[in-house]
Amino acid sequence: MSQSSIIGAGTVVRGNLEGEGSLEIHGRIEGDVTMTGEVLVGETGAVRGSISAGRVSVYGAVQGDLSGTEAVLLERGAKVVGDLTAPRVGIANGALVRGSVRTEGEAAPAQPKRVAAPTPVAKPAGAPALKSAPFVAKPVAKAEPKPPVAQALAAAAPAPRPKEPERRPPPPVLPSLGKGAKGKKKKDRDE
Amino acid sequence: MAGTVIGEGLSVEGDITSDEEVVVQGNLRGKLTSSDAVSIGSGGVVQADVAGQSVSSAGQVTGDVSAPERVDIQAGGRLVGDVRAARFTIADGASFKGAVDMEV
Numbered sequence: 001m002s003q004s005s006i007i008g009a010g011t012v013v014r015g016n017l018e019g020e021g022s023l024e025i026h027g028r029i030e031g032d033v034t035m036t037g038e039v040l041v042g043e044t045g046a047v048r049g050s051i052s053a054g055r056v057s058v059y060g061a062v063q064g065d066l067s068g069t070e071a072v073l074l075e076r077g078a079k080v081v082g083d084l085t086a087p088r089v090g091i092a093n094g095a096l097v098r099g100s101v102r103t104e105g106e107a108a109p110a111q112p113k114r115v116a117a118p119t120p121v122a123k124p125a126g127a128p129a130l131k132s133a134p135f136v137a138k139p140v141a142k143a144e145p146k147p148p149v150a151q152a153l154a155a156a157a158p159a160p161r162p163k164e165p166e167r168r169p170p171p172p173v174l175p176s177l178g179k180g181a182k183g184k185k186k187k188d189r190d191e
Numbered sequence: 192m193a194g195t196v197i198g199e200g201l202s203v204e205g206d207i208t209s210d211e212e213v214v215v216q217g218n219l220r221g222k223l224t225s226s227d228a229v230s231i232g233s234g235g236v237v238q239a240d241v242a243g244q245s246v247s248s249a250g251q252v253t254g255d256v257s258a259p260e261r262v263d264i265q266a267g268g269r270l271v272g273d274v275r276a277a278r279f280t281i282a283d284g285a286s287f288k289g290a291v292d293m294e295v
Contacts (some may be wrong), residue, residue, distance in 0.1 A: 003198040003199050003216065004196070005200075005217065006195055006198075007195055008212075010194055010195075010209055011194065011207060011208070011209035011211060012206075012208045012209070013203060013206070013208075014204060014205045014206040015200060015203060015205010015207075015221055017202070017203050018202050018204075019198075019200045019201035019217060020200035020201075020221040021198055021200045021201065023198075027195070027209075075277075142200060176291050
């Protein structure tokens with residue numbers, strides 16, 4: 001049986017930690033942490049190195065990448081400089097992050113379920129043809145204008161419909177004028 | 192509650208420095224220094240020099256052990272390395288190989 005481990009607030013580890021079970025970090029670690037269970041970085045905890053675990057919860061400071069097979073959660077007070085990768089990534093209000101976030105894994109079903117659920121309720125006498133409704137409904141919902149980042153994220157989702165380009169906001173047209181010139185032009189128009 | 196617990200199933204490769212109690216039930220390779228008590232559980236495997244205010248071991252230790260207060264090897268414990276301490280006990284059933292310096 002693997003029991004939980006604790007790195008206390010007065011403890012500094014220079015090296016790598018690896019193992020099964022859960023780990024609470026209230027002290028300092030300079031090295032990589034690899035666990036199968038949960039890793040919790042407490043308020044006083046500071047890690048310089050990457051952490052990969054089933055579930056990573058951070059209340060303290062981490063300088064390094066975080067990856068979770070289940071989830072990565074940054075709680076209020078967390079300071080993270082590094083990339084986050086997990087099927088579920090949570091960043092609480094008051095947590096600081098500098099790095100890229102990638103949600104990948106098997107947690108995706110949560111969204112399709114939400115879309116599919118209302119369909120049978122709305123049309124209880126649905127014929128087999130209606131079963132495809134969720135797939136049709138999805139791109140319609142997607143057609144709402146999205147910021148470029150959201151569009152890039154959605155790129156992995158089902159194929160886009162040909163109609164979609166019509167509803168997209170027009171591509172930004174940036175006049176090739178200098179900063180000063182642009183300001184002046186506006187002023188001229190106002191007058 | 193012990194300050195730091197290296198639980199069963201956890202392997203640490205590197206140095207541990209602490210000013211609180213350290214309990215090792217897992218594996219440690221490197222160095223362990225604490226200004227408080229250090230105890231190594233029966234499942235603990237330590238390949239490191241260990242220094243603490245006092246050191247008590249029921250596990251397997253390979254490395255030098257030093258403590259200003261005392262070093263105890265409990266029954267079932269195994270220590271290969273030199274011991275430097277004011278007091279040193281080896282329980283019945285413990286094994287030890289090394290030199291002892293009790294600062295006489």
